[in-house]
Amino acid sequence: MKSTSRALKRLSICSSIVLGLFAASVQAAPVQLNIVDVAGDLALTQKALENFQKENPDLVSRITFTKAPAPQIPGKIQAMQRAKRVDIDLVLTGSDALAAGIEQGLWLKLLPDLQEQLPGVMENYTPNAAAMQELAHGQALLVVIGNAGPMIEYNPAKVKDVPKTPDELLKWCQANPGKFIYARPANSGPGRAFLMGLPYLLGDKDPKDPVNGWEKTWAYLKQLNDCIPYYPGGTGAVMKELGDGSRDMTATSAGWDINPRALGIVPEDFKVQPFTNTTWVDDAHYMAIPKGVSEEKQKVLIKLLNYMLEKKQQAMTYDSGYHFPGPAVKGVTLADAPAESQEVLKKYGRAEYDKWLTEFPHVLPLDAAVMVKAFQKWDTEIGALK
Incomplete structure (x- = not known):
């Protein structure tokens, strides 16, 4: 009986070792x-x-x-x-x-x-x-x-007097309804840069506080909304409409200017223009x-x-x-x-970027919790209008 017990014990130990090795091999x-x-x-x-x-x-x-x-x-x-x-x-x-x-x-x-x-x-x-x-x-x-914005991207055959300020953009949009769009900021880099760049351009009280410091920005976006047909769910859809002639102008960023032209989605000769005395919102x-x-x-x-x-x-x-x-x-x-x-980049990049990206100041996007509030407010007060 003792020998049987010892044999069973050895078998149990050996089994444990085998199982351990098997587990290790599975894990590895x-x-x-x-x-x-x-x-x-x-x-x-x-x-x-x-x-x-x-x-x-x-x-x-x-x-x-x-x-x-x-x-x-x-x-x-x-x-x-x-x-x-x-x-x-x-x-x-x-x-x-x-x-x-x-x-x-x-x-x-x-x-x-x-x-x-x-x-x-x-x-x-x-x-x-x-x-x-x-x-x-x-x-x-x-x-x-990279991918700093906001900028305006436009069809030079259709846009002769390029807006250089938010006020000029609003007047152009009102005179050309349906020809300017931007994507929902919660799913678009350029849309996000446009939203977060406006408080600096408009001189809002606190560009870092979308709830209590963006009075001018929210009022402006509501005015702009009247001449915008809808807000695409992403930047890719915006660029397709810009490229096929459905739209003449959009909010863009450096990368979204270069890449769609390189891919042939947007014509090579389309142009970009930063706002006067802009502030770049990095991404x-x-x-x-x-x-x-x-x-x-x-x-x-x-x-x-x-x-x-x-x-x-x-x-x-x-x-x-x-x-x-x-x-x-x-x-x-x-x-x-x-x-x-x-x-x-040699073919589709722009020499102007070297100047523009150093000429104007750069700021960080909104911090996480604050950015979420900005998206929620835009979705509720601007996006929901369509």
Whole structure:
């Protein structure tokens, strides 16, 4: 009996060891990553993300990419978290969905909690990128920066007297109803820059307080609303209508000027004009990990975040000018970009940007909680009028 007992004990120990080794092997298996883009960021980063998988087949078996409207993703993630089944591993977002996610507590805290696993992140950012990174409150990492606005983009064959002030834009719009549009700010970089840039242009009491400090801005947008037919759900739809001649003018930004012309969506000869004495509202894209993603995947994702901030991958974000300029880390220039990116920017970029982007001051977008209030107020008091 004693020998039988000892044999059973040895068998139990051996079984535990085997199960432990099996569990370890399962845990070490490559993972599949599900990445959702709500900012058009894949135009800049998809190739680098795919390269990470190719270079690390032991970590990642496959990456799936999905695109979604920014306003939809916070509610979707919140529902997954309540169900304790999060199947979105990484979100590529602008400041819109980032802000909503911060407000709702959706994102995993990266800094300073995981600082040791993300060495040198803040030190490697350019000064503008480091400032924009502060808006993430440590809950995401900035991956590209640029795309300053607001500006006016127009068809030079139709618009001869180009508005240079908000008042001139309003008068032009009233004289040409239906020919100027902009997209819903909660899902559009240029729409967001237009909304947040107006308080500076109009001399509002407090450009950082959309609820109590934007009296002139809200009054202006209500007047402008009378000559705007509707508000598209995203900038892509705006550019298609501008390109096909349905509209003659829109609010734009540097990247949304360059990229649609490079892609042939907007004619090459269309022009842009900044407002007189404008203030640039900078924009950025971020990488955010939803709370509830498994620890196994978190470890892989942290390595992915580090990879995406290396100079080689950052140089690829020049792309076709979509988020001009793109790179967020120090020491990356257009000369480091792929040859096709250099060719596109040489042909479709504008020499004026060097002057304009240094001539006028730059400001950060609204902070997360305040930006959400601005979107809600616009949706209720402006967007709801259509």
